[in-house]
Amino acid sequence: MTDGRTQTDLPEPNEALAEDLRALLADRPFVPEEVDRAIIAAAEPHLTCGRRRGWRVAGVWGGVAAAAAVAAVVLPTLWVGPGQSEPAVALGDYAPGEPVDVVDALRLARALERGGESVSITWDLSGDGVVDRADVDAVAMRAVVLNDEPEERHG
Amino acid sequence: MSGGHEHERRSDAELVRAINAGDRRAFEALYHRHRDWVASLAMRFTGDREAALDVLQETFLYLVRKSPGLELEGRLTSLLWPVVKHLSIAHNRKRRREPAVDPMAMPVRGVDDPPPGLDDPREALAGLVGGLPEAQREVLLMRYVDGMALDEIAAALGRPLGTVKSRLHHALARLRGDPRTKKYFER
Structure with missing residues (x-):
């Protein structure tokens, strides 16, 4: 821990401090390989955007396909079965015009997979009166279109 | 992959x-x-x-x-x-x-738990770090758990380097001044 930029006027602690602090904070979640694939798949449309201009039409459908792929690989791993705790993040309501992203599509897909009881009808983006997989695709498509223009949701 | x-x-x-x-x-x-x-x-x-x-x-x-x-x-x-x-x-x-x-809270001891003993510096470390002001604890963990250099910490927090050094100084002084955790400063 002595890299020349880290000196204070106190003596540097020995390595045991870092080792013990890391041991105390060692609770790291296991990341399933499916989640790795899902994140990389969700990133793909944005990377395509950087690689190729004029991608918008193909990119939209590519994004939907990526979102579908994401949902397909993530759903089995994030399935909440009997006796397990509910997901940490509730889907909430969708407000028209509110920015959405692929994670919202994933979250909606996961909520539907659990039975959909907690899903607000506000997520009926397809307007057919029910919230179903078509709405997952609609959210994914909207996310890709919105993401074509820079946005700062988490900045 | x-x-x-x-x-x-x-x-x-x-x-x-x-x-x-x-x-x-x-x-x-x-x-x-x-x-x-x-x-x-x-x-x-x-x-x-x-x-x-x-x-x-x-x-x-x-x-x-x-x-x-x-x-x-x-x-x-x-x-x-x-x-x-x-x-x-x-x-x-x-x-x-x-x-x-x-x-950044560390595991906190219950009020009925026995006080950390001299023979368990890791327990004492958890208690002491958990009791540090948040700003000091944050810098301490960024430095020694995340392995970030001071200038990286300053950039991540958007704080002057001097502020980061001062916070780390106070956190380390607290640990070094406690007999239960002074072993972390022995060579």
């Missing part, structure tokens, strides 16, 4: 430049290089496995959304650290729980 040996040898900044050019392999390499650290940090902030995985996803999607145009001078950790923190706090709020009053 490897980004390839060529990418694994490249610096974070080189990978970011490749990501800006739409290089999927570069993104994979950067993701695998920092995934465990991001998941661990998110777990520290949220205290919840599923929320940590959500934050992991959103952190890397945030990153890739910034490309092209993403600029990185040093290590990615100073860029990702505040992203993970803010996304985690947002998750805690969405869960309709009280936002973690202190997202």
Whole structure:
């Protein structure tokens, strides 16, 4: 821990401090390989955007396909079965015009997979009166279109 | 799932430049290089496995959304650290729980627990670090758990380097001044 930029006027602690602090904070979640694939798949449309201009039409459908792929690989791993705790993040309501992203599509897909009881009808983006997989695709498509223009949701 | 040996040898900044050019392999390499650290940090902030995985996803999607145009001078950790923190706090709020009053909180002893003994410095360390002011504890953990250099911490927190040094100074002084944890300063 002595890299020349880290000196204070106190003596540097020995390595045991870092080792013990890391041991105390060692609770790291296991990341399933499916989640790795899902994140990389969700990133793909944005990377395509950087690689190729004029991608918008193909990119939209590519994004939907990526979102579908994401949902397909993530759903089995994030399935909440009997006796397990509910997901940490509730889907909430969708407000028209509110920015959405692929994670919202994933979250909606996961909520539907659990039975959909907690899903607000506000997520009926397809307007057919029910919230179903078509709405997952609609959210994914909207996310890709919105993401074509820079946005700062988490900045 | 490897980004390839060529990418694994490249610096974070080189990978970011490749990501800006739409290089999927570069993104994979950067993701695998920092995934465990991001998941661990998110777990520290949220205290919840599923929320940590959500934050992991959103952190890397945030990153890739910034490309092209993403600029990185040093290590990615100073860029990702505040992203993970803010996304985690947002998750805690969405869960309709009280936002973690202190997202860096260490395990806290119960009032009926026996006091940490001299023979268990790790227990004492947890108690002492848990009792530090949040700003000091944050810097201490960034330095010794996340392995960040002081200038990286300053960049991540958006604070002057002197402020970071001062906070770390006070945190270390507290640990060194306690007989239960002074062994961490012995050579």
